[in-house]
Amino acid sequence: MKVLVPVKRVIDYNVKVRVKSDQSGVDLANVKMSMNPFDEISVEEAVRLKEKGAVEEIVVVSIGPQQAQETLRTALAMGADRGILIKTDDNVEPLAVAKILEKVIGEESPELVILGKQAIDDDSNQTGQMLAALLDWPQGTFASEVILEDGKINVTREIDGGLQTLSLQTPAIVTTDLRLNEPRYASLPNIMKAKKKPIDEKSPGDYGVDTAARLSVVKVTEPPVREAGEKVEDVSELVTKLKAKGAI
Amino acid sequence: MHSIGEMTEDQLAIKDAVEKTCSQFGEDYWAKTDETGDWPEEFCNAMAEGGWLGVAFPEEYGGAGLGLTEAALVMQAVTRSGAGYSGASAIHLNIFGPKPLEKFGNAEQKQENLPKIISGQEKMCFAVTEPNSGLDTSSLETKAERTNSGYTINGRKIWTTGAQRADKILIIARTTPKEECSKPYLGLSLFYTDLDRGKIDAKPIPKMGRKAVECNMLYIDGLEVPKEHLIGEEGAGFKYLLQGLNPERVLFAVESIGLGFAALERATTYAKERVVFGRPIGQNQGIQHPLAQRWAELKAAELLAYKAAGLYDQGVDCGAEANAAKLLGTEAGFKACETAVLSHGGMGYAKEYHVERYMREAMLARIAPVSREMILNFIAERVLGLPKSY
Numbered sequence: 001m002k003v004l005v006p007v008k009r010v011i012d013y014n015v016k017v018r019v020k021s022d023q024s025g026v027d028l029a030n031v032k033m034s035m036n037p038f039d040e041i042s043v044e045e046a047v048r049l050k051e052k053g054a055v056e057e058i059v060v061v062s063i064g065p066q067q068a069q070e071t072l073r074t075a076l077a078m079g080a081d082r083g084i085l086i087k088t089d090d091n092v093e094p095l096a097v098a099k100i101l102e103k104v105i106g107e108e109s110p111e112l113v114i115l116g117k118q119a120i121d122d123d124s125n126q127t128g129q130m131l132a133a134l135l136d137w138p139q140g141t142f143a144s145e146v147i148l149e150d151g152k153i154n155v156t157r158e159i160d161g162g163l164q165t166l167s168l169q170t171p172a173i174v175t176t177d178l179r180l181n182e183p184r185y186a187s188l189p190n191i192m193k194a195k196k197k198p199i200d201e202k203s204p205g206d207y208g209v210d211t212a213a214r215l216s217v218v219k220v221t222e223p224p225v226r227e228a229g230e231k232v233e234d235v236s237e238l239v240t241k242l243k244a245k246g247a248i
Numbered sequence: 249m250h251s252i253g254e255m256t257e258d259q260l261a262i263k264d265a266v267e268k269t270c271s272q273f274g275e276d277y278w279a280k281t282d283e284t285g286d287w288p289e290e291f292c293n294a295m296a297e298g299g300w301l302g303v304a305f306p307e308e309y310g311g312a313g314l315g316l317t318e319a320a321l322v323m324q325a326v327t328r329s330g331a332g333y334s335g336a337s338a339i340h341l342n343i344f345g346p347k348p349l350e351k352f353g354n355a356e357q358k359q360e361n362l363p364k365i366i367s368g369q370e371k372m373c374f375a376v377t378e379p380n381s382g383l384d385t386s387s388l389e390t391k392a393e394r395t396n397s398g399y400t401i402n403g404r405k406i407w408t409t410g411a412q413r414a415d416k417i418l419i420i421a422r423t424t425p426k427e428e429c430s431k432p433y434l435g436l437s438l439f440y441t442d443l444d445r446g447k448i449d450a451k452p453i454p455k456m457g458r459k460a461v462e463c464n465m466l467y468i469d470g471l472e473v474p475k476e477h478l479i480g481e482e483g484a485g486f487k488y489l490l491q492g493l494n495p496e497r498v499l500f501a502v503e504s505i506g507l508g509f510a511a512l513e514r515a516t517t518y519a520k521e522r523v524v525f526g527r528p529i530g531q532n533q534g535i536q537h538p539l540a541q542r543w544a545e546l547k548a549a550e551l552l553a554y555k556a557a558g559l560y561d562q563g564v565d566c567g568a569e570a571n572a573a574k575l576l577g578t579e580a581g582f583k584a585c586e587t588a589v590l591s592h593g594g595m596g597y598a599k600e601y602h603v604e605r606y607m608r609e610a611m612l613a614r615i616a617p618v619s620r621e622m623i624l625n626f627i628a629e630r631v632l633g634l635p636k637s638y
Contacts, residue, residue: 034264069257070257070260070261073257073261074261074264077261077265185265185268185269185298186261186264186265187265187297187298187299188262188265188298188299188300188302188303188312189299189302189310189312190299191258191261191262191265191312192307192312192313194261195258
């Protein structure tokens with residue numbers, strides 16, 4: 001089986017994000033960038049399936065600036081086999097990402113696409129679902145367990161009421177949740193091997209997809225600073241204070 | 249080269265992967281090894297499994313074939329993670345210690361030993377310094393006397409790191425008496441051999457910091473060394489040792505700089521959170537300026553250290569830069585740790601805040617493997633052309 005894993009380069013999850021002074025977005029200058037953590041989980045899952053012998057080839061795709069190549073290398077160092085960089089400096093919205101991926105899938109014909117359920121920069125949580133709709137493929141979103149069995153993909157999903165297990169026909173889309181696995185750290189020998197793995201360079205134009213924005217960002221603001229609370233001795237003091245503030 | 253511009257893609261990947269590996273070993277882990285003196289086994293295993301011990305060794309022996317620059321990035325990331333010298337010294341010797349073996353050993357010696365060191369399967373220790381000779385290496389008293397099958401070594405060594413756990417020992421001993429040699433530094437030979445505990449008694453030396461990684465006094469009584477374990481030519485050991493000095497200076501520099509940055513991070517976090525007289529203490533210039541000054545000193549020393557590493561990797565002499573980086577880097581590292589303790593006020597003296605441990609460890613790098621005074625002697629004599637003073 002061939003697996004395709006899209007990966008996105010985002011602000012590192014440890015970085016404290018700062019809003020630009022003109023409120024047009026967040027400041028990306030001199031900020032550490034990394035692979036979207038959910039995508040790391042997707043790559044890890046694909047590599048584990050490969051280690052179990054269920055998968056022959058893992059192709060990773062990234063849509064983004066030239067530096068997204070570093071993100072692809074990270075995925076290759078984790079165990080993916082080759083990469084496709086679709087180079088653009090534009091901000092590509094989920095629908096355009098899904099349309100480009102649809103075309104990539106047309107060329108690559110994977111039987112399974114594993115995506116992160118969302119990227120931590122815009123938290124859209126749309127690409128996997130849109131891609132499934134465009135391809136008319138079955139989807140198992142928010143996966144906490146993925147098992148390949150008799151040509152089917154059994155996906156356990158985290159839903160509000162508990163866990164739900166779906167059985168998907170291939171080809172299929174799976175989006176990963178945080179508890180699916182714990183991604184490995186790249187080892188030095190694998191970082192060195194990753195340098196020799198091929199990365200194809202393409203552009204959105206090669207796939208005939210228009211990446212022009214359909215949404216416009218009106219304003220980005222910091223969440224309001226939370227004020228310090230007050231400690232009260234007992235319920236009557238609480239009630240008195242709430243009354244004084246006009247809350248009850 | 250990392251020193252001047254941006255890091256390469258490889259270097260970024262290396263730094264990132266080492267940071268992630270080290271992040272599994274948090275402040276509690278290192279506080280505990282410092283208290284118990286237990287060897288950081290899990291950390292060493294994680295670094296060996298990640299292939300990090302082979303960063304600077306050729307691929308044919310299981311290494312990555314990278315240079316001193318990348319080795320320095322690895323070691324700086326280790327100390328910077330808060331592992332300090334408890335982490336760095338536990339693997340430092342695997343990373344650059346076997347260099348004389350790689351450069352001057354024969355094919356069999358390399359094939360037999362390097363893969364085991366790189367995989368972490370074997371540990372080595374490095375026995376040079378002696379109680380009666382210090383930095384005057386030509387006055388070493390340990391003797392290797394020729395026998396039919398090789399040599400017998402007798403003598404004492406001091407400050408041998410990791411000898412309690414090492415399988416192998418890289419040892420320098422005199423094979424020809426000093427008075428019979430044309431130059432005092434001739435007549436010394438280098439051996440890489442089994443650490444035979446029946447013949448070598450290793451006694452740990454109680455010391456100021458880095459309790460997890462012990463330093464030993466070695467009493468060597470009749471250690472039999474087959475002649476196959478001699479590295480290179482007899483009598484040329486000192487020359488072989490010199491080859492490893494500049495990389496070692498660079499690594500000590502960046503290790504101390506990494507530790508200094510870790511200390512600064514703790515100090516700035518504390519200074520932002522600690523409120524006294526109605527404001528965070530970090531709002532006071534009396535706290536801010538020393539921290540900012542330390543950052544500038546660390547950054548400057550870091551540039552020089554990577555400059556030296558880059559020169560070394562290009563095969564250019566880096567003696568002046570490596571020595572100066574060692575001096576400035578280890579002073580900057582120590583001062584950053586000291587400032588971090590002072591910024592914490594009374595809490596800086598408490599183990600709970602970790603900076604006192606950093607400060608004790610940072611003292612080590614100011615002294616070992618070469619003192620500040622000997623570095624200044626080197627610069628005065630070799631760079632400035634002043635007469636030799638000792």
